[in-house]
Amino acid sequence: MLSSNLERKKTEEQRGINSQIIITEEEGSASRFRTHTVDFFSAEISVTVTKNPSVVRKWISTTLYLRNRRHQFGRLVVGVGVQWNPSNGNDPPADTLQLCVGSRCLIFQLCHARTIPLILRRFLRDESNTFVRIWNAADAKKLYMEHELEIHGLLDLRRYVATEEGASLLRSPVETIVSECLGFDGVRLDNEISVSDWDDRYLSLAQVRQATVKAYVAFQIGKKERAWRF
DSSP states (O other), rough: HHHHOOOOOOOEEOOOOOEEEEEEOOOOOOOTEEEEEEETTTTTEEEEEEOHHHHHHHHHHHHHTTHHHOOTTEEEEEEEEEEETTSSSSEEEEEEEEEEEEEEEEEEGGOOSOOOOOHHHHHHHHHTTEEEESSSSTHHHHHHHHHOOTTOOOGGGHHHHHOOOOBOOOTTTHHHHHHHHOOOOOOOOOHHHTOOOOOSOOOOOOHHHHHHHHHHHHHHHHHHHHHOOO
């Protein structure tokens, strides 16, 4: 069943987030990783899901190679997301780390990785990078708890964005923030997916889609708001 899933191209209509956000799993995904395309209001996001350190190394190396096309005045904006399984005790560690730069997203399955590559540790500590997220104040703590991953200056964009009238969006849901800042309506995060089993070896399409969207909109808002100034 697993191998047939990996070999067969599958498309699942969006449930919960928005009907204009569709995920496709590509044919021929290798055993070391899975590749997907998320269509976000006609913008295509290339997604890599992996537990393999060598795949993470390649993703980050490619990101650094492309940084001259992505950075803003020397600052690389990186959208960040962290997921964990809330049923794993009172204070469970991070199961996945999502990174998004431009139209490329990485979902690293930390809970199944045999080691954390040094290039990832250096990338997350690099003070020339601007790391941004929306909500989840525990992200940095979760990353450090079991994996000892330190992330430099992770910014919660809610603290810095506002409506056109100047009203704070600090306590607004993701749907409102995305609508106000990017103009895309109906981008809702499904709570059932948020509290699902993120330590599964084979993440569902719904999980991959939601994790991707969360990191992608953080990147887009961070870039638009020039978050390196904060």
